[in-house]
Amino acid sequence: MSERPNEAFREEAYELLAELETSLLELEDNPRNMDVIGRVFRAMHTIKGSGAMFGFDEISSFTHEIETVFDLVRNGDIAVTKEMVDLCLLARDQIKTMLDAADGGPQVDRAQTADLVTAFRAFLPQIPEAAARPTPEGVVSGATEQADTRTWRIRFRPAPDIFANGTNPLSLLRELCELGEGRVVAQTDHIPPIEDLNPEACYLYWDVILSTSADRNAIADVFIFVEDDSEVKITAIDEDGCLDDGDSRKLLGEILVERGEIQAADLERVLATRKRLGEMLVEDGLVKPGAIASALAEQQVLDKQRQTRPPADAASSLRVPAERLDKLVDLVGELVTVQSRLSQTAAGREDTILTAVAEEVERLVEELRDLTLNIRMLPIGTTFSKFKRLVRDLSHELGKEIELETSGADTELDKTVIERLNDPLVHIIRNSIDHGIEMPDLRQVAGKRRQGTIHLSAIHSGDSVVIEIRDDGKGLDRDAIRAKAIDKGLLDEQDEPSDNELFQLIFGAGFSTAQNVTNVSGRGVGMDVVRRAIEALRGSIDIRSEKGKGTTIRVRIPLTLAIIESLLVAIGKERFVLPLSLVEECIELTAQDVAAAHGRNLVRVRDQLVPYLPLRRWFAMDAARPDIEQVVITTLEGRRVGFVVDQVIGEHQTVIKSLGRMYRDVQGISGATILGDGSVALILDVPQLVHGAELEERLATGQK
Structure with a gap:
């Protein structure tokens, strides 16, 4: 079997499992929602059918057990319970393990698979034997469901090499007809003479007239793994009022013109001869006999099925690696x-x-x-949905009651940023669950609801996205953080840092105020990883907390890592680039300003003192200083910091180039870009420069 369909199946299956997890968590909150139940059943059905088609028999047979239970749920024979949702989530994880194992991952625990199958079968005896009989897949029963039936015309023209890819088109046609009542007409007009025939190629294509309650997406899912190489046209034919009137029978010629098999002018010419239309069209060589048979089948179905439904918009998409x-x-x-x-x-x-x-x-x-x-932009909601499972499982493990609320899920980010943002957000949410939200009894004593809340939001802000994680827990313990900082030598006894400066210390390596080390936290590695990951994305992180009321962590990251808007500056003959999203303003720095600071790197900006870093000294550049320098004021983690340069050239569209291995550890540089004249400009890593300057100052003042 070819690797390509296997890879296509795995890719689609992972997407279906992600959708399945989201649907199950939604079902837990609203167990009677038939739309969600339908989504769960459809995901299971697609994984089962496609798994069998591509040789993943273990996945197919296992998923069939879950599908059987949800078929009964869908028919109203059994009700959704928390135990059932828990089992389905475990089953979803087991299917993912099976997929990973097929791709070289850890082996599947078959004993766990058997235990899950037994647990699902335990639901079956709870209903009468008559109700337990499986309903044929895709057959709709009941007057209400029958009223929702629509008729579709599907043309399926597979790629000639479909057999070589390990796919049997007849299996697809059988699965399609299981969705309802279908008539299949094979078209043979592309079969070449026998001397030119390749026995391994597929020359047939098919027209299917299908009456079903399934929607367009369900029909398209049948062809989900062959749609890139095959022609699949799905058209609703009982729409636009064509079946409102019982006498409005569609004529054969109308159907052929509508389907593009013949031009209206040719039809009128042939009709003028007053012979039977089908015979005349074939005699004139205008239409193949197979097209007549297909159109007659459609006419018969339309005669039987006369109901009007609104048109479904065709969704055209292309999957690209x-x-x-x-x-x-x-x-x-x-x-x-x-x-x-x-x-x-x-x-x-x-x-x-x-x-x-x-x-x-x-x-x-x-x-x-x-x-x-x-x-390359994707909605961040794809990442948000993963955290609902994290909050659910971890809160149950810790004996807490926590609800995750999200907003701004449609905010779009570059796919690379989203992928690299997942781990730091997981760390932050785990800390909110473990350190932030109190136990239910303690919350009641404090006058709060037993159920805590973590709110996750995203919003666009210029060329960046601001992600906020807010909880209504106990907040950060300022005294405990200060005591730990003094113990680690990060603060002196007499130091009185601001709340923001103090809270930033929790991002230090090995910093933790937890009394006990657990599986969740307490080892002092999580928040250090968070800051390094955010800074690697050229972002910033800010913390605000009020004791007894909760904590808010705000992360600002650029929309994309490929091309950014930046500020081009010069020091001597060298050019440097600063991300424009961090730049607040630019001011002049004269010799009088330097003298007025009495040796301190401070500049007064509208009655506020702003610290600055002379980049000439930082990079040990020997070029002569101009009489008037420029200070680029940036905002980082709620603080304003300036960078002194010789000249501000202006805005620049920067294409980011990574540095070679020899330069990866150079502090203060995150990459490079090629300017229009062919010269290279280095991209400044603003957070790293600020942290480096702070460390240098602590060492200079004798602090550890």
Whole structure:
């Protein structure tokens, strides 16, 4: 069997398992929601059918046990219980383990599989024997469900090499007809003469007229693993009022014209001869006999099924491997660099034609850049949904009652950012559950609800996204953090840091105020990982907390890691880049300003003192200082910090290039970019520069 369909099955199965987990958690809160029950059943049914088709028999047989139970739930024979949801979540994890094992992961615990099967079968004797008889899949019973039946025309033209990929098109047709009442007509007009026939190729294609209560998505799911290489057209044919009137019988010619098999003018010409339409069209060579048979089958179904339903919009999408998108973004980045060079060259010459071409290329490249980056954007809700399971399981493990609320799930981020954001958010939420939310009895004593709440939100802010994790727990213990900081030598007894400065200490390596080490926390590694991960994304993190009322952690990260808006600055002949999302303003720094600070790196900005870092000294550059320098004021973790440069050149569209292995550990540099003239500018790592300067100052003052 080819690797390609196996990979397609695994990819789709992982998506279905993610959707299944979300649906099960929603079902736990609303066990009578038939739409959610239907989503669970459909996910199980698709995994089972596709697993059998591609040789994943263990997954198929195991999923069949769960599907059987939910078929009874769907028919109203048994009710959803918390025990059932718990078992389904465990079963979902077991299916994922089976998928991982097929891809070289750890082996499946078959004893656990058998225990789960036994547990699911225990639900079956709870109903009368007559009700336990399985209903044929896809057959709709009852007057209400029958009233929801629609008729569809499906053309399935498989790729010629479908057999070589290990797929039997007849299995797909059988599964399609299981959704309802179907008529299948095979089309043979593409079969070549026998001397040209390849016995391993598929020349047939099929027209299916299907009456079913299933929607377009359910029909499309039958072809989910072959849709990229095959032609699949799904058209609702009992719509637009065509079946409102019992006498409005669709004629054969109307059907053929509607399906594009014949032009209306040719139809009118043939009808003028007054022979039987089908025979005349075949005699004139305008239509193949198979097309007539297919159209007659559709006509018979429409005669029987005369109900009008609103049209379903066709969803057109194309699945593209992530590696191709990454390559496309890389190429667009190169194109942006070349365009910048073209614009700079045109600006240096008095050539109106070249300038016009450069401006047109710049416009097209900007559109291409925006479009390409938007293709990689995904809603952050795909990550949010994973945390509901985390909160549910961990709160039960700790004996707490916690509800997760989310907002802004449709906020979009670059897929790479979302992937790298998952682990730090998990750490933060685990700490909120373990350290933040109190036990139910303690919450009652404090006058709170027994059930705690963690609110997870996301919102766009300029070229960044702000993610907020807020809980209504006990808040951070300022005194405990201060005592721990003094014990570790991070503070002196006489120091009185602000709340924000003090709370930032919890992101230090090995810093923890937990009295006991548990499976959840207390080892002092989680929050250190969080800060390093956020800074690696060129983001920032801020903490606000009020004792007894809760804690809010706010994470700001850029929308994308590929191309960013930045501020280009110069020190001597060297060029540097700062992320524009962190820049607040730029001011001048004169010799008088330096003298007024009495040796301290401070500058007064509207009656407020702002510390600054002279980048010339930091990078040990020997070029002469200009009379008037520039200070770029940035905002980081709620604080304002300045960076002194010789000149602010202006905004710049930066294509990020990673540094080689030799330069990965250079402090204060996160990457590089190529400017329009071909020179290289280094991208400054603002958080790392600030932390490095703070460490240098502590060492200079004798602090540990």
